[in-house]
Amino acid sequence: MDVSLLTSQAKDAALRLAAAPTSLKNAALMHMAEALEANIPLILRENGRDLENARQNQMSEAMLDRLALSEARIRDMADGVRQVARLADPVGEVVGGERRPNGLNIRKVRVPFGVIAIIYEARPNVTADSAALCLKSGNAVILRGGKEAFRSNNAIAGILSAAVCEAGLPEACIQMVSDTSRETANALMRANGGIDLLIPRGGAGLIRACVENATVPVIQTGTGICHIYVDESADEAMAEDIVFNAKTSRPSVCNACECLLVHRGIAESFLPRMKRRLDEKQVELRCCPSSAAILGGARAATDADYDTEFLDYILAVKVVDSVEDAISHINRHGTGHSECIVTHSLDNARLFQLTVDAAAVYVNASTRFTDGGEFGLGAEIGISTQKMHARGPMGLRELTSCKYLIDGDGHVR
Amino acid sequence: MDVSLLTSQAKDAALRLAAAPTSLKNAALMHMAEALEANIPLILRENGRDLENARQNQMSEAMLDRLALSEARIRDMADGVRQVARLADPVGEVVGGERRPNGLNIRKVRVPFGVIAIIYEARPNVTADSAALCLKSGNAVILRGGKEAFRSNNAIAGILSAAVCEAGLPEACIQMVSDTSRETANALMRANGGIDLLIPRGGAGLIRACVENATVPVIQTGTGICHIYVDESADEAMAEDIVFNAKTSRPSVCNACECLLVHRGIAESFLPRMKRRLDEKQVELRCCPSSAAILGGARAATDADYDTEFLDYILAVKVVDSVEDAISHINRHGTGHSECIVTHSLDNARLFQLTVDAAAVYVNASTRFTDGGEFGLGAEIGISTQKMHARGPMGLRELTSCKYLIDGDGHVR
Numbered sequence: 001m002d003v004s005l006l007t008s009q010a011k012d013a014a015l016r017l018a019a020a021p022t023s024l025k026n027a028a029l030m031h032m033a034e035a036l037e038a039n040i041p042l043i044l045r046e047n048g049r050d051l052e053n054a055r056q057n058q059m060s061e062a063m064l065d066r067l068a069l070s071e072a073r074i075r076d077m078a079d080g081v082r083q084v085a086r087l088a089d090p091v092g093e094v095v096g097g098e099r100r101p102n103g104l105n106i107r108k109v110r111v112p113f114g115v116i117a118i119i120y121e122a123r124p125n126v127t128a129d130s131a132a133l134c135l136k137s138g139n140a141v142i143l144r145g146g147k148e149a150f151r152s153n154n155a156i157a158g159i160l161s162a163a164v165c166e167a168g169l170p171e172a173c174i175q176m177v178s179d180t181s182r183e184t185a186n187a188l189m190r191a192n193g194g195i196d197l198l199i200p201r202g203g204a205g206l207i208r209a210c211v212e213n214a215t216v217p218v219i220q221t222g223t224g225i226c227h228i229y230v231d232e233s234a235d236e237a238m239a240e241d242i243v244f245n246a247k248t249s250r251p252s253v254c255n256a257c258e259c260l261l262v263h264r265g266i267a268e269s270f271l272p273r274m275k276r277r278l279d280e281k282q283v284e285l286r287c288c289p290s291s292a293a294i295l296g297g298a299r300a301a302t303d304a305d306y307d308t309e310f311l312d313y314i315l316a317v318k319v320v321d322s323v324e325d326a327i328s329h330i331n332r333h334g335t336g337h338s339e340c341i342v343t344h345s346l347d348n349a350r351l352f353q354l355t356v357d358a359a360a361v362y363v364n365a366s367t368r369f370t371d372g373g374e375f376g377l378g379a380e381i382g383i384s385t386q387k388m389h390a391r392g393p394m395g396l397r398e399l400t401s402c403k404y405l406i407d408g409d410g411h412v413r
Numbered sequence: 414m415d416v417s418l419l420t421s422q423a424k425d426a427a428l429r430l431a432a433a434p435t436s437l438k439n440a441a442l443m444h445m446a447e448a449l450e451a452n453i454p455l456i457l458r459e460n461g462r463d464l465e466n467a468r469q470n471q472m473s474e475a476m477l478d479r480l481a482l483s484e485a486r487i488r489d490m491a492d493g494v495r496q497v498a499r500l501a502d503p504v505g506e507v508v509g510g511e512r513r514p515n516g517l518n519i520r521k522v523r524v525p526f527g528v529i530a531i532i533y534e535a536r537p538n539v540t541a542d543s544a545a546l547c548l549k550s551g552n553a554v555i556l557r558g559g560k561e562a563f564r565s566n567n568a569i570a571g572i573l574s575a576a577v578c579e580a581g582l583p584e585a586c587i588q589m590v591s592d593t594s595r596e597t598a599n600a601l602m603r604a605n606g607g608i609d610l611l612i613p614r615g616g617a618g619l620i621r622a623c624v625e626n627a628t629v630p631v632i633q634t635g636t637g638i639c640h641i642y643v644d645e646s647a648d649e650a651m652a653e654d655i656v657f658n659a660k661t662s663r664p665s666v667c668n669a670c671e672c673l674l675v676h677r678g679i680a681e682s683f684l685p686r687m688k689r690r691l692d693e694k695q696v697e698l699r700c701c702p703s704s705a706a707i708l709g710g711a712r713a714a715t716d717a718d719y720d721t722e723f724l725d726y727i728l729a730v731k732v733v734d735s736v737e738d739a740i741s742h743i744n745r746h747g748t749g750h751s752e753c754i755v756t757h758s759l760d761n762a763r764l765f766q767l768t769v770d771a772a773a774v775y776v777n778a779s780t781r782f783t784d785g786g787e788f789g790l791g792a793e794i795g796i797s798t799q800k801m802h803a804r805g806p807m808g809l810r811e812l813t814s815c816k817y818l819i820d821g822d823g824h825v826r
Contacts, residue, residue: 015744019767098789104778106788113800114770192624196800211605215624217801238823245825331428353818354432357527365517365821374826375519375817376511387526387609387814388630389802401800404788405766408778410651412658413787 001179003187006142007194010115013170014140018112020169022089025136028167029085032135033078035163036128036156040074046155047124054148066122067148077128077156080379084132087378090397091138105407110400112138114196117188118381119144119210121202124152130201131160131174133381137399140173142195144188146202147180154178189214196401201382204309219390221382224254224337225309226367229326229352231343232265238364239270239342240277246340246366248281252311254383255338255370259306259316261326262291267319271295283313290319306333323348331357336385338367359385359392414592416600419555420607423528426583427553431525433582435502438549441580442498445548446491448576449541449569453487459568460537467561479535480561490541490569493792497545500791503810504551518820523813525551527609530601531794532557532623534615537565543614544573544587546794550812553586555608557601559615560593567591602627609814614795617722632803634795637667637750638722639780642739642765644756645678651777652683652755653690658779659753661694665724667796668751668783672719672729674739675704680732684708696726703732719746736761744770749798751780772798772805 017025036043047069054067090110097107116139118130127143134141145153157176165171177184189198189210198218200210210218228246230239246257262270271294275285285291286301298317305316306329320326323341330339340362341352349363360370370393372380377395384390390398430438449456460482467480503523510520529552531543540556547554558566570589578584590597602611602623611631613623623631641659643652659670675683684707688698698704699714711730718729719742733739736754743752753775754765762776773783783806785793790808797803803811 015768015770018770100787100789104782104787211628217799219801235823241823241825249826349820355428357428357431358816360817360819362819362821365819365824366826368826369517369819369821369824370817374513374517376513386630388632391814392817401804403771404773404783404805406773406775406778406782407762408775408782410648410654411778411782412654413662413779413781 001177001181001184001187003184003191004194006175006177007115007191009172010140010142010175011194013172014112014114016170017135017140017173018091018114018138020138024168025089025138026085028135028164028169029081029132031163031167032128032132032160033081035159036074036078036081039155039159040071043069043074043152043155043159044071046151050149050151059148063122063148067124067152069124069152073125077125080125080129081132084136084379087136087396089136090400095402102411103409104411107405108402109405110397111403113399113401115140115142115194116399117142117144117191117195117198117216119185119188119198119200119202119206121146121206122148124149124156126201127153127156128160130381131157133379133396133399135164135173137396139399140175142175142177142188144177144185145180150180186213189216192216199382219382219384219394220386221384221394222254223309223335223385224256224383225258225307225333225335226255226338226340227259227261227330227334228257228340228342228367229261229320229323229330230263230266230270231323231341231345231348232263233344233348234266234342235344236266236270236273240274242340242342242364242366243274244277246368247278247283247315248313249368251313254309255367256311257315257367258308258310259318259333261318261320261329263326264290264319264321267291268294271317278315281313283315286314286316288318291317309335323351327352327355334358337383338362338370340365340367359383414590414594414597414600416597416604417607419588419590420528420604422585423553423555423588424607426585427525427527429583430548430553430586431504431527431551433551437581438502438551439498441548441577441582442494442545444576444580445541445545445573446494448572449487449491449494452568452572453484456482456487456565456568456572457484459564463562463564472561476535476561480537480565482537482565486538490538493538493542494545497549497792500549500809502549503813508815515824516822517824520818521815522818523810524816526812526814528553528555528607529812530555530557530604530608530611530629532598532601532611532613532615532619534559534619535561537562537569539614540566540569541573543794544570546792546809546812548577548586550809552812553588555588555590555601557590557598558593563593599626602629605629612795632795632797632807633799634797634807635667636722636748636798637669637796638671638720638746638748639668639751639753640672640674640743640747641670641753641755641780642674642733642736642743643676643679643683644736644754644758644761645676646757646761647679647755648757649679649683649686653687655753655755655777655779656687657690659781660691660696660728661726662781664726667722668780669724670728670780671721671723672731672746674731674733674742676739677703677732677734680704681707684730691728694726696728699727699729701731704730722748736764740765740768744768747771750796751775751783753778753780772796
């Protein structure tokens with residue numbers, strides 16, 4: 001697979017797209033949504049072949065469910081694309097500037113990155129979602145999905161790029177890599193000059209591989225070992241609701257709580273009631289010696305449990321002696337995603353928000369709110385857990401860079 | 414050299430520093446400046462040993478000049494540190510936020526990165542400069558200088574970290590790597606979790622090595638193959654002044670002009686006068702066939718000349734047929750640094766600023782203005798030529814990340 005051909009086509013398309021007015025990009029998005037709906041039978045047929053293959057390869061039921069499309073899911077995909085059309089266009093926004101003392105006029109404006117590569121895993125809806133967000137933010141996208149969804153992804157990407165072309169933008173605004181080999185993925189990761197940004201969307205293994213191998217700029221998304229610290233001054237009923245929500249409302253997502261820290265002064269009264277509540281959902285607790293003693297007969301936590309993103313009905317539990325202990329545990333074991341303190345102490349709330357090193361630091365609210373929609377971004381391409389460029393939910397703005405436009409009248413230095 | 418010890422000390426220091434009030438950081442900076450001036454004899458002695466070594470190793474006069482310190486240069490260094498103390502503190506700035514419909518209060522605030530590593534080359538003033546900028550922006554810094562300046566750098570860093578400690582901040586806010594081996598540099602580049610950002614400051618080779626080998630986030634700085642395009646509608650006298658300034662005012666810096674593009678319609682009249690002006694400084698022209706024909710007997714440009722950052726009194730010259738040709742040449746051969754059009758055409762100025770893909774795009778002004786001071790940032794740690802996180806001159810703000818602080822009242826989702 002010749003990645004350089006893909007990237008040079010993408011570069012050319014990106015130049016056209018960077019100059020495209022919002023109305024043209026929106027028209028292309030509406031075309032894309034319609035084309036998805038008009039081609040439901042084709043997408044379902046190709047998805048059926050992927051599913052057949054997957055069953056032959058003994059894919060688990062949970063994974064099959066992620067892979068499977070239905071008419072309703074394709075219509076949801078199309079609605080997602082229409083929603084992106086309705087979001088404000090970040091390109092061209094003036095984010096700073098001034099007239100300098102020498103009369104030079106400087107403006108700092110948002111511009112597209114250029115070419116964004118997305119490497120992702122099983123779910124084929126990521127294809128439409130990523131293509132829409134990249135197009136709206138003025139970026140050409142090169143998509144590389146997982147082999148399980150190869151036929152579904154190809155069908156969707158083909159439909160979308162044809163629709164973009166009909167709308168009057170280059171077909172190469174949306175390109176799908178035509179194989180799923182590791183070599184091609186590695187070539188994308190090292191296509192400096194051809195790819196301006198690489199975003200891996202998927203599990204910890206994929207993200208690690210990108211961080212490890214990429215020489216192009218990467219934004220790490222995803223992994224969340226999120227903590228809730230219940231302070232001595234916490235309202236126990238509030239803490240119980242927040243922990244229950246953060247652990248059980250959707251355990252498979254990155255903003256779910258994986259570890260409960262409880263101040264020693266409140267542990268005797270709080271832990272038993274919290275356990276009763278979590279028992280409703282059969283949450284398995286993995287406890288430090290102090291919490292195990294209070295709860296009696298709970299499973300002991302191993303060291304590894306405090307560094308594990310369970311993504312399941314499992315919760316690590318630890319009793320700590322102070323807010324400082326809680327913060328230090330979080331800064332050692334967290335992944336920089338979302339962290340919460342439940343407290344009535346203003347001092348502890350301030351200290352926690354000041355010194356916990358994470359994308360989103362909550363006082364008295366569930367970690368589950370870390371989400372582009374909940375933060376008012378409209379849509380998100382992922383949640384950045386790194387500190388460079390974007391941190392937390394990434395919307396359209398985070399898919400842009402900026403440039404300085406400087407206007408003079410013969411100025412020399 | 415145990416890099417993990419350095420990074421864990423830096424992490425601890427960074428946590429203290431992130432919470433330090435501006436007044437304390439400024440007091441530390443004033444201490445640092447005073448300590449540099451109080452230790453001029455020590456610094457000069459260590460610098461003398463570096464110079465002696467360098468002479469034995471036949472270092473060129475130009476390089477010796479970059480390495481050499483004097484009392485005046487050390488006082489300049491101290492003044493630079495004092496200037497950083499006077500700049501606004503970016504940490505804590507609220508850059509966004511709202512009350513969501515559900516009553517959740519969200520603030521997005523600037524925070525330090527944490528631990529920044531700087532790998533740099535010969536000039537020892539980079540030590541004080543980088544240390545001051547990182548400290549003010551709340552980051553612990555790990556410095557790794559070149560072997561030529563090893564003793565000078567160690568002396569300066571030792572003085573600075575002692576001064577920081579006296580001011581009441583952790584000594585490990587500023588750490589110098591105690592060897593200059595390639596292994597240690599590589600270990601820094603791959604210290605994920607320990608280093609939040611790596612900034613190489615130096616030549617193209619150093620930057621390439623960091624981009625190639627690093628798994629921690631890197632900001633590419635530096636390389637500038639800057640173009641000036643003289644449009645058919647240009648004011649020839651203005652174009653002459655701008656090109657002369659951009660090429661000759663300081664040819665060794667990254668914002669100097671390396672390639673002149675001239676519209677065919679103006680080339681016959683403009684090129685001879687431009688050559689006469691550049692002859693004042695003995696600038697060597699390397700010409701395309703058309704410009705060589707006009708100028709008669711000029712040296713022919715090779716393909717490589719259009720991809721070379723000369724950093725010298727050398728200028729590549731090419732005649733182009735249109736503004737589109739100029740843009741396409743620039744987007745192919747530029748390094749995304751600074752590009753200029755000289756024109757009276759509004760349409761061509763707009764097209765050029767819209768579609769040239771670079772950090773700074775000028776209309777009728779010299780590329781030499783791309784500089785933190787000229788842009789009003791007060792000081793800069795480098796000029797980013799990548800699109801992620803920071804583009805163009807990087808001041809204190811660009812040394813920060815952000816985090817979301819979310820305040821609820823028992824909110825669950």
